[in-house]
Amino acid sequence: MVTWKTRLRITPYFFLLPAMLLLGIFTFYPLTQAVRLSFYEWEIISEPVYSGLQNYRDTFGDFKFWQSILVTLHYVLVSVPGTILLALFTALLLNTKMRLRNLFRSLIFFPAFTSLVAIGMIWKYMYSTDYGILNYFISLLGGKPVGWLSDPSIALWSLILVTIWHGLGWNMVIFLAGLQNIPEGYYEAARIDGANGIQRFWFITLPLLKPITLFVVVMAVIYTFRSFDFVFVTTRGGPGTSTSLLMWYFYRQGFIMYRMGQATAIALILFLVVLMFTILELRLFRGEVRY
Amino acid sequence: MKVLYYILAILLVLFIFIPFFWMFSTAVKPLREAYSIPPTLVPQDFSPENFPVAFERAQALRAFFVTAVYALGCVVLYLVVAAFAGYAFARYKFYGKNILFLMVLATLMIPIEVNLLPLYRLLKALGWLNSFQGMILPRVVEPFGIFLFRQHFQTIPDEYVDSARIDGCREVTIFRRIMLPMSIHPVVVVCLFMFLWRWNELLYPLVISTSNRMRTLQVVISLFIRERYVEWNYQMALCVAAIMPILILFIAIQKYFVQGVVLSGMKG
Numbered sequence A: 001m002v003t004w005k006t007r008l009r010i011t012p013y014f015f016l017l018p019a020m021l022l023l024g025i026f027t028f029y030p031l032t033q034a035v036r037l038s039f040y041e042w043e044i045i046s047e048p049v050y051s052g053l054q055n056y057r058d059t060f061g062d063f064k065f066w067q068s069i070l071v072t073l074h075y076v077l078v079s080v081p082g083t084i085l086l087a088l089f090t091a092l093l094l095n096t097k098m099r100l101r102n103l104f105r106s107l108i109f110f111p112a113f114t115s116l117v118a119i120g121m122i123w124k125y126m127y128s129t130d131y132g133i134l135n136y137f138i139s140l141l142g143g144k145p146v147g148w149l150s151d152p153s154i155a156l157w158s159l160i161l162v163t164i165w166h167g168l169g170w171n172m173v174i175f176l177a178g179l180q181n182i183p184e185g186y187y188e189a190a191r192i193d194g195a196n197g198i199q200r201f202w203f204i205t206l207p208l209l210k211p212i213t214l215f216v217v218v219m220a221v222i223y224t225f226r227s228f229d230f231v232f233v234t235t236r237g238g239p240g241t242s243t244s245l246l247m248w249y250f251y252r253q254g255f256i257m258y259r260m261g262q263a264t265a266i267a268l269i270l271f272l273v274v275l276m277f278t279i280l281e282l283r284l285f286r287g288e289v290r291y
Numbered sequence B: 001m002k003v004l005y006y007i008l009a010i011l012l013v014l015f016i017f018i019p020f021f022w023m024f025s026t027a028v029k030p031l032r033e034a035y036s037i038p039p040t041l042v043p044q045d046f047s048p049e050n051f052p053v054a055f056e057r058a059q060a061l062r063a064f065f066v067t068a069v070y071a072l073g074c075v076v077l078y079l080v081v082a083a084f085a086g087y088a089f090a091r092y093k094f095y096g097k098n099i100l101f102l103m104v105l106a107t108l109m110i111p112i113e114v115n116l117l118p119l120y121r122l123l124k125a126l127g128w129l130n131s132f133q134g135m136i137l138p139r140v141v142e143p144f145g146i147f148l149f150r151q152h153f154q155t156i157p158d159e160y161v162d163s164a165r166i167d168g169c170r171e172v173t174i175f176r177r178i179m180l181p182m183s184i185h186p187v188v189v190v191c192l193f194m195f196l197w198r199w200n201e202l203l204y205p206l207v208i209s210t211s212n213r214m215r216t217l218q219v220v221i222s223l224f225i226r227e228r229y230v231e232w233n234y235q236m237a238l239c240v241a242a243i244m245p246i247l248i249l250f251i252a253i254q255k256y257f258v259q260g261v262v263l264s265g266m267k268g
Helices: A004-037 A054-060 A063-093 A101-113 A116-127 A133-140 A155-180 A184-192 A197-225 A229-233 A246-256 A260-286 B002-027 B050-058 B060-091 B097-107 B112-126 B132-139 B143-154 B158-166 B171-182 B184-200 B203-208 B217-224 B232-252 B254-266
Strands: none
Touching: A004 A260, A004 B060, A004 B097, A004 B112, A004 B132, A004 B171, A054 A260, A063 A155, A063 A197, A063 A246, A063 B002, A101 A155, A101 B002, A101 B232, A101 B254, A116 A133, A116 A155, A116 A229, A116 B002, A116 B217, A116 B232, A155 A197, A155 A229, A155 B002, A155 B254, A184 A197, A197 A260, A229 A246, A229 B203, A229 B217, A246 A260, A246 B112, A260 B112, B002 B232, B050 B060, B050 B217, B050 B232, B060 B097, B060 B132, B060 B143, B060 B171, B060 B184, B060 B217, B060 B232, B097 B143, B112 B132, B112 B203, B132 B203, B143 B184, B158 B171, B171 B184, B184 B217, B184 B232, B184 B254, B203 B217, B217 B232, B232 B254
């Protein structure tokens, strides 16, 4: 007969067992292997062979890698602020009293949950130079056709537009929740003190949204750095290397060039870059997010 | 002022919805109409037969089934794993609790792409490439649900548990009979989000299951495309099919979608 006390002592481990087993076997063990394999030369058919820092040397010596870094930074630094500003604007707009407000919210919210593959496909079709609907509208207005995905100076911007389009709803909902958490009393007090709409926004709404904005920015940066699906279904890094995001570079090295050891090294580098950015953002904002 | 608000709101909705409209419209057009200039906004020649044809060509029915097993398998296992773990973290004191919780937290930081190739190797060694267990088991654990359940179980008053313990209830029975029935909300949110993630996922199934019979819908759609000449009507029919289950869920239980997103945001 097991006593009540011992039972209480053992039970939590029993409850944790499935999670810990799965985490151990399929997350932490592979992680150690990832670090190890990044020092190995490994092409799909052969067994991995130790090659020291060669994978890292190859990566840092590869012009394409540095291009991918630039492309990714451009992509992240435009689409994250773009998404978040538009989402904040949308949330403010749809937080005012208006008819059909809930319908508008739902319609804008929905794309956040549809597959990136399907979204990438429909945009690819709309972006088509010869028969895409976007160029058709442009031609109606008398403009020349735009090579949305085929012009190297435009393709990345087209991807950024899709990214903003897709991220809008998710971030809007988080901002809406943040807005609804601000007590109405603050606004009333400010109104009595004679603050106008802009002042109320600047001195009440914005400061109180700061913690949530920090969270949204951090998550969006992590998410956008790792963006893969759109590029995979639309441009595959092209034309040239104009949309070669780091995740695409990773996929290309690993599954098109079959340099799997190097791909693992690239994934680790990407991971460290994202980690650095996250810490930087937290540092930048942290001092300001305390009241 | 009010009018301006409405105009802006409607512009935003149009911006979001035109692509969807275009997808649904193209999905029921014959091929020549998908390429016609000027484009026809509403299909002139309504062709619902695109769906069976596209499914036939892309072997999408099988893919639909594979994706459903993958997503639902992950959901069922995850529910058990996350509820158990969240319960342990919320209601028990035990040795190593903080370290174990930190480990769960740390997995938030480890992206799948880092583990992708080692997992490929591991599954190959186990002979699990192109198998459901190989697809499902590595993708079951996400911190989100564990956090959510932990938070939820912390809010349930001790009295419920204490009286049951005094009555001699087993711990598992307490969990099953008392805790779970009070947890409909987190259960739905956790199941829903796991389903959405796995249903929509591309990179992992793309790499792990490469045989025709084990491809997921997203993988099939992304590989169905041929470069120069794309049969956009069939392609869009497949996309509509991939979105349909989610659209139905969204219409049925939208409030849980909102809850999940908000909860993910509140942890900041």
